[in-house]
Amino acid sequence: MKNIDYILEMDNIGKEFPGVKALDGVNFKVKRGEIHCLVGENGAGKSTLMKILSGVYPAGTFSGKVILNSEEQHYKNISDSEKAGISIIYQELALIPELTIYENIFFGHELKKGQFIDWNETIVQAKEMLKKIRVNINPETKVKDVGVGVQQLVEIGKSLSKNVKLLILDEPTAALSEVDCDNLLQILRDLKEQGVTCIMISHKLREVISIADTITVLRDGKTIVSIDATERKVEESEIIKHMVGREIEDIYPKRKDLKFGDICFELKNWTAFDPSKGNEILHNIDFHVYQGEIVGIAGLMGAGRTEMALSIFGNPKHYDLKGDLYLNGIKKNLNSPEKAIKEKIAYVTEDRKVNGLVLIQDIKFNTTLANLKQLLKGFFIDEHEEVNVANKLFNEVEMKARSIEQIVGTLSGGNQQKVSLAKWLFSAPNLLILDEPTRGIDVGAKFEIYTIMNELVKRGMSIIMISSELPEILGMSDRIYVMSDGNITGVIDAKDATEEKIMEMATA
Structure with a gap:
């Protein structure tokens, strides 16, 4: 039997939040030098699992074992995981817009000469890093002056500058164009050739199929299946079935008898x-x-x-x-x-978290926000009618939440989008x-x-x-x-x- 070299093993991982079991006995293994895609519905536990791996949730706050390079790890924070060669890039980029590209790449681990930062060496090494990630741009350019595709690559450059061995990318292509997506995926293939192991979380199944060596599916906080994509062609329909627990024959439901x-x-x-x-x-x-x-x-x-x-x-x-x-x-x-x-006319914004919703407020507040005048009774909001409206729309868009009193920031991305949609449907x-x-x-x-x-x-x-x-x-x-x-x-x-x-x- 072939002896498989695993860089990472996460055994029987469990994690609970008040009233919610986020992870329930998850097993997750990653081979050294592969691109491993982690997929599942919103709320399946993907990001929680990666936060455990990267030290966001420290040892002692979860059950199970994290084994890196055959040694059990007990990270107290992100700094510990970075020292071990793990780096995570989130969907919301952690760059400072007003700083230059070279300053962002080495932010937090600056190159020093004695007690002072060696800016000349920083620029030289930033140029080399940009070559490695195929970005032909002046490193003295401010981050705010480049597109989101370049910003995503700068984040990767920042991780590589820390001598990363295991790179985690959480929805790296969510905000990118098709061209930028293709460029990013090619860079991940280049990194694989250079010996960097990648874990990528993505909802874009075509990308997953095109780049993954292994695909692991989580559902409801449990490991459903790991598929070796190097042995056979994997179809989207197979992944979808594992993700949602049922067949979806056509993700784009057809309309009949179109009349305009x-x-x-x-x-x-x-x-x-x-x-x-x-x-x-x-x-x-x-x-x-x-x-x-x-x-x-x-x-x-x-x-x-x-x-x-x-x-x-x-x-x-x-x-x-x-x-x-x-x-x-x-x-x-x-x-x-x-x-x-x-x-x-109604407009559901592309950035629901920044411009679309008030995340610290509940579903009811957000749902009625765009048309409060309709709820006025004299000078005051008719709270009884507000509850009725929110419940009606809650059911109409089939939100998955405890009630209209749930805070929007605690919802999955899909349910946040449904709240954003419901808000504008109230304006009819x-x-x-x-x-x-x-x-x-x-x-x-x-x-x-x-x-x-x-x-x-x-x-x-x-x-x-x-x-x-x-x-x-x-x-x-x-x-x-x-x-x-x-x-x-x-x-x-x-x-x-x-x-x-x-x-x-x-x-x-």
């Missing part, structure tokens, strides 16, 4: 100038949506998709706008989000703009969001969906607009669209 009404929303010669950047960000956009239609907007990062959505939704960034906007054939001037909401919109509606949520929750979208358009609502995931664009849209550098570079019926056609337009 008249044009309900239209932009003509729509142009936006951003005074803060001093440049034009949208150029003579012509765009329309039919009643009951899902219109997808595809494009690379920085193409202008979110900027267009914000310009429609009352222009909160105060762009200088030219052109005409029509609702049901009537020209409108929506110069504030309040006016947009009054005209039955005719046009719903969804910006990256399934970013960072698992396949089961995605299916539920897609089902809700289909039900909404069946009732006559229209949806504009911005997404960086081409399968999502192809699977859910009726028509697709493609943007590049603030321009509409193509429009195509979904039945005629392919990923290749969309990418050609997106890079025009």
Whole structure:
């Protein structure tokens, strides 16, 4: 029998929080020099397991054993795990925007000459690190001046500068474009060739299949299966079945008997100038949506998709706008989000944690936040009606939570997204703009969001969906607009669209 060299063994790991068993006898083994993907629904225990491994949850706060390089470990904090060669990169990047790239790479473990930081050597080594991660950029550039794809790679460079042996990446591609995703995955393959072992948590199953040597599935805090992806081809349907415990034949539920009404929303010669950047960000956009239609907007990062959505939704960034906007054939001037909401337009932001929700408040508070005027009884909120509304929407979007009193920050990503959706459904919109509606949520929750979208358009609502995931664009849209550098570079019926056609337009 072949003797397998495991760099990591986590045996019978258990972890409890008040009222919740997060991990229940999890076994997880990682071979030296492999890329091991850890998948599961939100709340399955993936991040908790990695926080135990990285020392966020110290020894004594969980049961079971952590064995690295054949020795049992007892980390008291992250510093202990880093000394052992473990580094973790979270979905929310831990960079300091105002500092340069080289300062961020060596932040916390600065290179010193005597008692002082050796800045010249820091820049030299930062350049070498950037070469290793294929980033051709001046290390003296401030982090705030580079895109999120480069920022993600800088985080990897920061980990490599600590002589990492086991690199953990928690949803590293969640906020990246297709091009940046491909670049990041190639760098992980390069690191594998250099002897670095990687553990990657991801909801993007196509990426998992393309890069994983081993795939481990967690469900409800337990290990369900580990699959050796080097021995045979693994299908998405197999992973999904293990993740959710049931078959999902088509993650993109189909709508039957599609019937669209008249044009309900239209932009003509729509142009936006951003005074803060001093440049034009949208150029003579012509765009329309039919009643009951899902219109997808595809494009690379920085193409202008979110900027267009914000310009429609009352222009909160105060762009200088030219052109005409029509609702049901009537020209409108929506110069504030309040006016947009009054005209039955809603916008579910791409960043639910920062701009979409109040995480320290409960589900009830967040659900009714966008339309409190409807709950007024004189000068006060009708609390009884607020509870009724929140419960109704709680059930409508099928949230998985204890009650409407649960704090939103304690919910999984998928359920937070459902709260964000419920908040805007309370405003009863005719046009719903969804910006990256399934970013960072698992396949089961995605299916539920897609089902809700289909039900909404069946009732006559229209949806504009911005997404960086081409399968999502192809699977859910009726028509697709493609943007590049603030321009509409193509429009195509979904039945005629392919990923290749969309990418050609997106890079025009």
